Amino acid sequence: MVELKTPRDTTAPAPAREAEALVVVPVRNHGRWIAASAAVAALVGLVGSLAKNDNLRWDVVGDYLFADLIFDGLFTTLWLTAAAMVLGLALGTLIAVMRLSPSPVLYGLATFFVWIFRGTPLLVQIIFWGYAAALYKYVMIGVPFTDITFFRAETNSLLTPAVAALLALGLNEAAYASEIVRAGIQSVDTGQTEAAHSLGMRPALTMRRIVLPQAMRVIIPPMGNETINMLKTTALVSVISAHDLMSNIQDVYAQNYQVIPMLVVASLWYLALVTLLGVPQAYLERRYGRGTTRAQHASPLRRLLGTAARPTRVKNKEAGR
Numbered sequence: 001m002v003e004l005k006t007p008r009d010t011t012a013p014a015p016a017r018e019a020e021a022l023v024v025v026p027v028r029n030h031g032r033w034i035a036a037s038a039a040v041a042a043l044v045g046l047v048g049s050l051a052k053n054d055n056l057r058w059d060v061v062g063d064y065l066f067a068d069l070i071f072d073g074l075f076t077t078l079w080l081t082a083a084a085m086v087l088g089l090a091l092g093t094l095i096a097v098m099r100l101s102p103s104p105v106l107y108g109l110a111t112f113f114v115w116i117f118r119g120t121p122l123l124v125q126i127i128f129w130g131y132a133a134a135l136y137k138y139v140m141i142g143v144p145f146t147d148i149t150f151f152r153a154e155t156n157s158l159l160t161p162a163v164a165a166l167l168a169l170g171l172n173e174a175a176y177a178s179e180i181v182r183a184g185i186q187s188v189d190t191g192q193t194e195a196a197h198s199l200g201m202r203p204a205l206t207m208r209r210i211v212l213p214q215a216m217r218v219i220i221p222p223m224g225n226e227t228i229n230m231l232k233t234t235a236l237v238s239v240i241s242a243h244d245l246m247s248n249i250q251d252v253y254a255q256n257y258q259v260i261p262m263l264v265v266a267s268l269w270y271l272a273l274v275t276l277l278g279v280p281q282a283y284l285e286r287r288y289g290r291g292t293t294r295a296q297h298a299s300p301l302r303r304l305l306g307t308a309a310r311p312t313r314v315k316n317k318e319a320g321r
Contacts, residue, residue: 060261064252065268073245074269080165080244081231087170088230089223092177097207099182110178117175123236125172129164130240165237165244173230180222184215216288224281228274235266245269 050056064070098110117125133155142149159167188211196206235246246266253262 055260056264057258057261060256060258061264061268064262064265069248069252070245070265070269073243073248074273076162076243076247077231077234077245078273080162080169080234080237080242081227083166084169084173084234085227085230087166088173088177088226089181091170091174093181093212095174095178096181096185099178100185114175114178117172118179122168122172122233123239126165126168126236126240129159129168130161132159132164161237161240161242164240165234165242169230169233169237173226176226177223180219180226181215184217184219185211187218188214220281220284220288224277224284227281228277231273231277232270235270 051058095110095113098106099114101107101110136155139151139153139155139158140149141151185207192210192214193206196210197203201209234244237244238247238250241247249262249266253259256262
């Protein structure tokens with residue numbers, strides 16, 4: 001322990017002399033260091049075991065990690081994630097507003113939508129949209145109960161695997177996003193809405209200019225998690241051959257029978273993409289969380305590097321002698 005000693009002033013008052021006898025030292029957490037060492041040792045052992053495992057076939061992983069077929073699947077995965085999140089967030093915001101509406105019809109329709117798409121498994125919804133032609137051979141738009149038709153197309157030609165995957169992912173995400181947005185809206189004090197209405201602002205303008213910007217602090221963290229989850233959930237569309245990353249991976253190991261190495265390729269790319277998505281999420285959380293105590297916490301990287309402030313305790317120098 002390093003102590004900073006200063007000449008004692010015997011003429012100073014007693015409280016001042018007691019303050020000179022105090023030194024601040026870091027709190028020692030031996031149990032934390034033992035647990036961290038054990039965790040690092042276990043991780044090193046696991047990594048070493050995988051690196052030396054001949055059954056993992058790292059040569060196959062290296063051959064397919066940057067293959068054209070993998071990049072084609074990545075492109076489909078990325079645009080499916082982006083499009084499904086845009087559709088889900090836009091529709092989810094509308095449904096959230098409908099659920100908060102005083103109109104019983106709008107509230108009932110929104111509640112029914114959430115009940116259907118949140119209550120059935122996503123895999124079932126993907127398969128349903130992929131085989132929708134078994135239910136309706138044609139998709140038609142016209143006047144109900146008449147022969148007037150404005151648009152008609154075969155379901156199989158209209159609902160391609162990619163479109164079916166987008167509908168399934170987007171509509172399912174809208175049900176969950178609506179609950180997140182609704183929670184964010186309800187977190188804003190009602191006095192904000194009343195103040196906006198007293199200034200003559202219409203409900204739609206109040207929601208867009210006053211309520212939603214303040215609700216973003218609550219909406220951003222879970223919505224960021226939903227985006228990351230959506231990226232991984234796109235792997236489910238492989239059941240309808242939507243040519244995403246997982247679909248192409250399955251096509252490869254169905255031919256070369258290298259299941260584990262190909263799954264490692266998929267895992268590495270998913271981990272890389274999730275890591276990249278975590279960067280804007282952390283930025284948005286700090287951006288919309290300014291002015292709160294949680295926003296002042298150190299980032300995970302700073303905590304890992306040990307630059308965050310460590311807890312300290314005050315020790316009496318005279319008692320330690």
